[in-house]
Amino acid sequence: xxxxxxxxxxxxxxxxxxxxxxxxxxxxxxxxxxxxxxxxxxxxxxxxxxxxxxxxxxxxxxxxxxxxxxxxxxxxxxxxxxxxxxxxxxxxxxxx
Amino acid sequence: xxxxxxxxxxxxxxxxxxxxxxxxxxxxxxxxxxxxxxxxxxxxxxxxxxxxxxxxxxxxxxxxxxxxxxxxxxxxxxxxxxxxxxxxxxxxxxxxxxxxxxxxxxxxxxxxxxxxxxxxxxxxxxxxxxxxxxxxxxxxxxxxxxxxxxxxxxxxxxxxxxxxxxxxxxxxxxxxxxxxxxxxxxxxxxxxxxxxxxxxxxxxxxxxxxxxxxxxxxxxxxxxxxxxxxxxxxxxxxxxxxxxxxxxxxxxxxxxxxxxxxxxxxxxxxxxxxxxxxxxxxxxxxxxxxxxxxxxxxxxxxxxxxxxxxxxxxxxxxxxxxxxxxxxxxxxxxxxxxxxxxxxxxxxxxxxxxxxxxxxxxxxxxxxxxxxxxxxxxxxxxxxxxxxxxxxxxxxxxxxxxxxxxxxxxxxxxxxxxxxxxxxxxxxxxxxxxxxxxx
Numbered sequence: 379x380x381x382x383x384x385x386x387x388x389x390x391x392x393x394x395x396x397x398x399x400x401x402x403x404x405x406x407x408x409x410x411x412x413x414x415x416x417x418x419x420x421x422x423x424x425x426x427x428x429x430x431x432x433x434x435x436x437x438x439x440x441x442x443x444x445x446x447x448x449x450x451x452x453x454x455x456x457x458x459x460x461x462x463x464x465x466x467x468x469x470x471x472x473x474x
Numbered sequence: 475x476x477x478x479x480x481x482x483x484x485x486x487x488x489x490x491x492x493x494x495x496x497x498x499x500x501x502x503x504x505x506x507x508x509x510x511x512x513x514x515x516x517x518x519x520x521x522x523x524x525x526x527x528x529x530x531x532x533x534x535x536x537x538x539x540x541x542x543x544x545x546x547x548x549x550x551x552x553x554x555x556x557x558x559x560x561x562x563x564x565x566x567x568x569x570x571x572x573x574x575x576x577x578x579x580x581x582x583x584x585x586x587x588x589x590x591x592x593x594x595x596x597x598x599x600x601x602x603x604x605x606x607x608x609x610x611x612x613x614x615x616x617x618x619x620x621x622x623x624x625x626x627x628x629x630x631x632x633x634x635x636x637x638x639x640x641x642x643x644x645x646x647x648x649x650x651x652x653x654x655x656x657x658x659x660x661x662x663x664x665x666x667x668x669x670x671x672x673x674x675x676x677x678x679x680x681x682x683x684x685x686x687x688x689x690x691x692x693x694x695x696x697x698x699x700x701x702x703x704x705x706x707x708x709x710x711x712x713x714x715x716x717x718x719x720x721x722x723x724x725x726x727x728x729x730x731x732x733x734x735x736x737x738x739x740x741x742x743x744x745x746x747x748x749x750x751x752x753x754x755x756x757x758x759x760x761x762x763x764x765x766x767x768x769x770x771x772x773x774x775x776x777x778x779x780x781x782x783x784x785x786x787x788x789x790x791x792x793x794x795x796x797x798x799x800x801x802x803x804x805x806x807x808x809x810x811x812x813x814x815x816x817x818x819x820x821x822x823x824x825x826x827x828x829x830x831x832x833x834x835x836x837x838x839x840x841x842x843x844x845x846x847x848x849x850x851x852x853x854x855x856x857x858x859x860x861x862x863x864x865x866x867x868x869x870x871x872x873x874x875x876x877x878x879x880x881x882x883x884x885x886x887x888x889x890x891x892x893x894x895x896x897x898x899x900x901x902x903x904x905x906x907x908x909x910x911x912x913x
Contacts, residue, residue: 395780434815
């Protein structure tokens with residue numbers, strides 16, 4: 379097996395960190411095992427010959443729908459669901 | 475006349491299909507959906523009604539706007555009933571991956587309704603008042619529960635229906651569709667919700683179509699039967715039910731032939747890699763700041779976001795975020811994500827080749843009838859993913875499909891899946907309607 383298809387606990391901890399997920403020790407143990415099985419199964423895609431084949435980012439030819447770049451009134455208050463509001467701003471957590 | 479709100483709440487006590495009920499019960503009056511109550515899957519935004527996509531991280535979110543599909547229903551005279559339960563963000567095949575209501579199958583309360591639109595299918599099956607359901611499919615989330623609950627479910631061509639106001643699972647796969655008791659009713663709802671929308675930049679530039687006036691003859695219709703969809707692993711009883719239907723349709727003049735979709739098996743892995751990669755980017759925006767779950771602040775941004783996300787996402791969501799992040803990471807991206815997208819091209823080619831020969835494809839919707847909850851509890855995640863083997867390929871290819879009840883196995887409904895080429899919903903609905911009349 380090539381190394382590419384392995385998620386060990388160290389890599390899992392890194393993935394959790396970049397995904398902003400605080401995993402418990404139990405979750406880390408469980409996922410290390412489960413993800414290994416899942417990746418092994420996914421490995422079958424290696425067997426398909428895709429030489430010269432273009433990737434399909436969409437299933438059908440999708441084109442951007444564009445409109446005039448003009449200012450329009452917003453119909454609702456984008457802050458109304460937040461409890462982290464100060465004045466007309468969102469207040470985020472501290473940086474450090 | 476039955477009050478649909480009271481009746482739905484009454485039925486919900488037994489079957490557990492709702493996540494929220496609407497407070498505003500007024501109809502705008504005349505229109506094609508006048509007299510109908512429309513239930514909305516929890517991942518589709520509804521103005522003034524809590525919308526959480528089955529996830530704790532969105533608990534308490536009340537959208538200040540309606541998704542395009544919802545506003546189109548309202549403007550055609552429908553009343554919005556409430557929100558139907560689902561697997562968190564659509565992550566599941568049995569509607570058990572949610573901290574909220576797990577719907578019970580009306581045919582046997584110890585079995586699943588299927589997922590992820592399980593609540594929609596459950597309510598559609600038990601509603602004894604005029605009702606239509608707005609559902610959503612990424613990899614089979616309309617067809618699967620429609621099959622398990624014995625109702626009709628249509629997944630339109632990718633891009634036919636606006637996704638504006640849908641809480642994304644995977645952008646290149648998500649389709650809003652419909653469920654109802656009859657083919658005529660799903661056709662009616664599809665006619666209302668389809669067509670261009672200035673708010674969805676990926677919606678197809680095709681004119682609105684009216685599917686309500688359906689041709690019900692199958693005389694001369696070329697129906698392809700893909701051999702891979704009757705392979706090992708598909709329950710014999712389910713196969714037999716489908717063959718009974720196919721023989722009846724053949725007797726009415728349908729022209730049956732065997733076709734091959736050789737990338738059916740591998741489509742499963744490609745699907746999960748693509749869906750998880752897209753999901754992991756979509757869910758990055760959920761951080762407990764603007765809406766939904768917002769605990770007390772504490773720690774720096776890194777600690778706060780990680781804590782909210784760990785608390786708000788359930789186990790399956792975490793698994794998919796981790797895997798999706800892995801498959802698109804520098805160094806792994808080519809081997810997983812890009813490779814899967816190339817396999818997807820192969821899957822699309824399979825369908826395009828088949829549709830050069832036939833008008834529609836016919837197969838079992840699911841390889842089994844609805845499993846029992848105790849059987850599901852024993853399944854590892856990979857075994858659960860494998861249940862989607864017959865629905866992910868058409869979803870990856872973005873072709874339209876409909877599941878329609880087709881006999882019973884052990885007292886549980888089986889589903890006949892009719893698939894058509896992109897934007898050929900009319901052909902597919904016509905065959906489904908013919909079977910509905912004949913069965």
